[in-house]
Amino acid sequence: xxxxxxxxxxxxxxxxxxxxxxxxxxxxxxxxxxxxxxxxxxxxxxxxxxxxxxxxxxxxxxxxxxxxxxxxxxxxxxxxxxxxxxxxxxxxxxxxxxxxxxxxxxxxxxxxxxxxxxxxxxxxxxxxxxxxxxxxxxxxxxxxxxxxxxxxxxxxxxxxxxxxxxxxxxxxxxxxxxxxxxxxxxxxxxxxxxxxxxxxxxxxxxxxxxxxxxxxxxxxxxxxxxxxxxxxxxxxxxxxxxxxxxxxxxxxxxxxxxxxxxxxxxxxxxxxxxxxxxxxxxxxxxxxxxxxxxxxxxxxxxxxxxxxxxxxxxxxxxxxxxxxxxxxxxxxxxxxxxxxxxxxxxxxxxxxxxxxxxxxxxxxxxxxxxxxxxxxxxxxxxxxxxxxxxxxxxxxxxxxxxxxxxxxxxxxxxxxxxxxxxxxxxxxxxxxxxxxxxxxxxxxxxxxxxxxxxxxxxxxxxxxxxxxxxxxxxxxxxxxxxxxxxxxxxxxxxxxxxxxxxxxxxxxxxxxxxxxxxxxxxxxxxxxxxxxxxxxxxxxxxxxxxxxxxxxxxxxxxxxxxxxxxxxxxxxxx
Ligand SMILES: *[C@@H]1O[C@H](CO)[C@@H](O)[C@H](O)[C@H]1NC(C)=O
Ligand SMILES: *[C@@H]1O[C@H](CO)[C@@H](O)[C@H](O)[C@H]1NC(C)=O
Ligand SMILES: *[C@@H]1O[C@H](CO)[C@@H](O)[C@H](O)[C@H]1NC(C)=O
Ligand SMILES: *[C@@H]1O[C@H](CO)[C@@H](O)[C@H](O)[C@H]1NC(C)=O
Numbered sequence: 371x372x373x374x375x376x377x378x379x380x381x382x383x384x385x386x387x388x389x390x391x392x393x394x395x396x397x398x399x400x401x402x403x404x405x406x407x408x409x410x411x412x413x414x415x416x417x418x419x420x421x422x423x424x425x426x427x428x429x430x431x432x433x434x435x436x437x438x439x440x441x442x443x444x445x446x447x448x449x450x451x452x453x454x455x456x457x458x459x460x461x462x463x464x465x466x467x468x469x470x471x472x473x474x475x476x477x478x479x480x481x482x483x484x485x486x487x488x489x490x491x492x493x494x495x496x497x498x499x500x501x502x503x504x505x506x507x508x509x510x511x512x513x514x515x516x517x518x519x520x521x522x523x524x525x526x527x528x529x530x531x532x533x534x535x536x537x538x539x540x541x542x543x544x545x546x547x548x549x550x551x552x553x554x555x556x557x558x559x560x561x562x563x564x565x566x567x568x569x570x571x572x573x574x575x576x577x578x579x580x581x582x583x584x585x586x587x588x589x590x591x592x593x594x595x596x597x598x599x600x601x602x603x604x605x606x607x608x609x610x611x612x613x614x615x616x617x618x619x620x621x622x623x624x625x626x627x628x629x630x631x632x633x634x635x636x637x638x639x640x641x642x643x644x645x646x647x648x649x650x651x652x653x654x655x656x657x658x659x660x661x662x663x664x665x666x667x668x669x670x671x672x673x674x675x676x677x678x679x680x681x682x683x684x685x686x687x688x689x690x691x692x693x694x695x696x697x698x699x700x701x702x703x704x705x706x707x708x709x710x711x712x713x714x715x716x717x718x719x720x721x722x723x724x725x726x727x728x729x730x731x732x733x734x735x736x737x738x739x740x741x742x743x744x745x746x747x748x749x750x751x752x753x754x755x756x757x758x759x760x761x762x763x764x765x766x767x768x769x770x771x772x773x774x775x776x777x778x779x780x781x782x783x784x785x786x787x788x789x790x791x792x793x794x795x796x797x798x799x800x801x802x803x804x805x806x807x808x809x810x811x812x813x814x815x816x817x818x819x820x821x822x823x824x825x826x827x828x829x830x831x832x833x834x835x836x837x838x839x840x841x842x843x844x845x846x847x848x849x850x851x852x853x854x855x856x857x858x859x860x861x862x863x864x865x866x867x868x869x870x871x872x873x874x875x876x877x878x879x880x881x882x883x884x885x886x887x888x889x890x891x892x893x894x895x896x897x898x899x900x901x902x903x904x905x906x907x908x909x910x911x912x913x914x915x916x917x918x919x920x921x922x923x924x925x926x927x928x929x930x931x932x933x934x935x936x937x938x939x940x941x942x943x944x
Contacts, residue, residue, distance in 0.1 A: 420582035434517030456482035463502035470902030493509030500627030535596035561753035570679035570842035641846035643883035643909035729829035741837030764815035769917030826927035851904035
């Protein structure tokens with residue numbers, strides 16, 4: 371039997387078994403809280419940086435609504451698309467166990483919700499506490515369609531740290547004066563890199579370092595001598611950010627809604643897609659302090675927005691008119707050592723209540739390159755990428771081509787010809803991936819809709835090898851449907867014999883989005899215990915648009931509770 375026909379069989383069998391499972395589940399599941407929300411995706415007018423502009427929002431808000439739930443709760447979110455674009459919502463970091471239909475990436479787990487259409491996402495929060503977020507997963511809509519998802523500990527349980535006095539979500543974003551969808555479409559047409567953003571934002575506000583933005587500044591009032599939990603999300607499209615608070619250290623306690631060992635620092639680095647929870651103790655002199663987010667760029671060949679966004683931490687009893695805020699010492703945008711030191715200092719909490727469980731016996735061992743490339747300019751056109759060509763990006767030399775039916779649906783319903791199952795387990799050509807001068811004959815990847823099939827419950831090790839094709843840079847790789855342990859990273863080319871010796875299998879950080887360092891590699895491990903079609907991609911949206919992605923197709927297990935649920939009644943059709 372070929373892999374494809376075996377898959378179809380599993381898909382169909384899964385369908386039969388699921389009816390029984392749904393009934394059994396219904397009766398046995400202990401009731402948890404169910405939260406109902408309505409998201410209207412709509413065009414709203416906002417004023418930023420001296421200009422009025424129409425943007426696509428959820429419920430007219432930028433950022434969109436923050437959802438508050440407890441670990442174990444269920445969310446039911448009805449999304450009405452009243453915007454002139456196709457839309458979906460991805461629940462970034464939610465595992466969607468058996469509910470892959472609600473994951474959100476267009477043409478991977480669903481067809482988009484077309485203008486005028488609706489779709490209700492239903493899913494539970496499984497074994498997760500901390501900060502996640504939600505965002506559109508169509509084109510660059512997520513620039514303005516995003517918000518936080520705050521997950522508190524279960525009732526009658528507490529944080530693994532003292533209860534904070536208060537908390538705030540800090541969503542870092544990226545703002546364009548023009549329509550972000552036009553920015554990416556223009557880049558795809560011309561083959562060049564997209565225009566960089568015009569501002570960074572904190573909770574949708576550029577802050578008073580930008581023109582006309584005195585009032586557009588997020589302010590956080592605090593009392594002296596207390597501890598606050600700040601939930602930081604990087605919702606920027608293409609930029610890693612340094613975050614600092616003048617004259618304050620803070621303690622990192624979680625990343626991507628997984629608790630970490632407390633780590634004290636005065637700067638954090640956060641990549642698009644990541645979240646970081648910090649405890650801030652207000653032990654400085656009573657006063658006003660800037661909290662800043664500034665760009666971190668791992669490559670001097672890549673253009674980026676060099677501006678700075680700031681919010682203000684305001685101690686009670688300070689006078690805004692008398693005291694101008696104190697400014698932090700900012701790291702240089704190219705400070706790779708600060709970024710590396712932050713990233714590699716994180717460890718999972720690894721306590722009795724929050725144990726670490728790194729897979730030791732590996733069944734699927736994949737090495738994939740991640741990086742850029744160039745496509746020749748079509749005859750008769752002019753292209754504005756390097757050497758008059760067009761930018762592209764790939765994993766293992768495959769530049770992912772979006773299908774027109776969702777991969778999950780094709781798998782589940784046995785629709786042929788949508789994807790192939792031959793994503794390579796290692797780079798098709800071995801070369802010096804991180805060399806200064808990689809031969810141009812290697813620069814052009816192959817387009818394809820290739821997925822990697824993984825048997826249910828396999829232990830997976832996936833090594834991402836950055837390449838220096840066109841320009842090496844950091845790639846924040848995000849896996850849908852899973853958290854993974856980051857067991858190692860290094861510079862240069864990964865050595866499958868020597869490097870695993872130094873892997874941290876004791877207390878590696880657990881996350882859903884990890885940096886592959888510029889001209890280096892990162893290794894992750896996870897148990898494939900969640901059936902579905904899971905997007906694995908670079909969370910720099912420009913690279914995602916160029917094809918730096920693939921799909922992990924995890925088969926149904928044998929047990930009724932190890933198989934996908936049936937698709938919802940209102941599932942969008944293409
Ligand atoms: C991108 O930048 C160029 C040069 O400043 C400008 O002409 C163009 O209109 C911009 N495109 C968009 C979509 O904003
Ligand atoms: C970083 O940028 C600064 C200022 O532009 C420059 O002087 C320095 O050489 C750069 N450092 C590296 C490692 O490229
Ligand atoms: C990618 O595949 C193309 C087409 O076979 C080939 O020309 C190119 O050298 C390959 N590049 C790499 C890095 O494997
Ligand atoms: C919106 O989705 C429909 C259905 O998949 C598709 O036919 C159409 O091309 C999409 N529109 C855009 C602008 O991508």
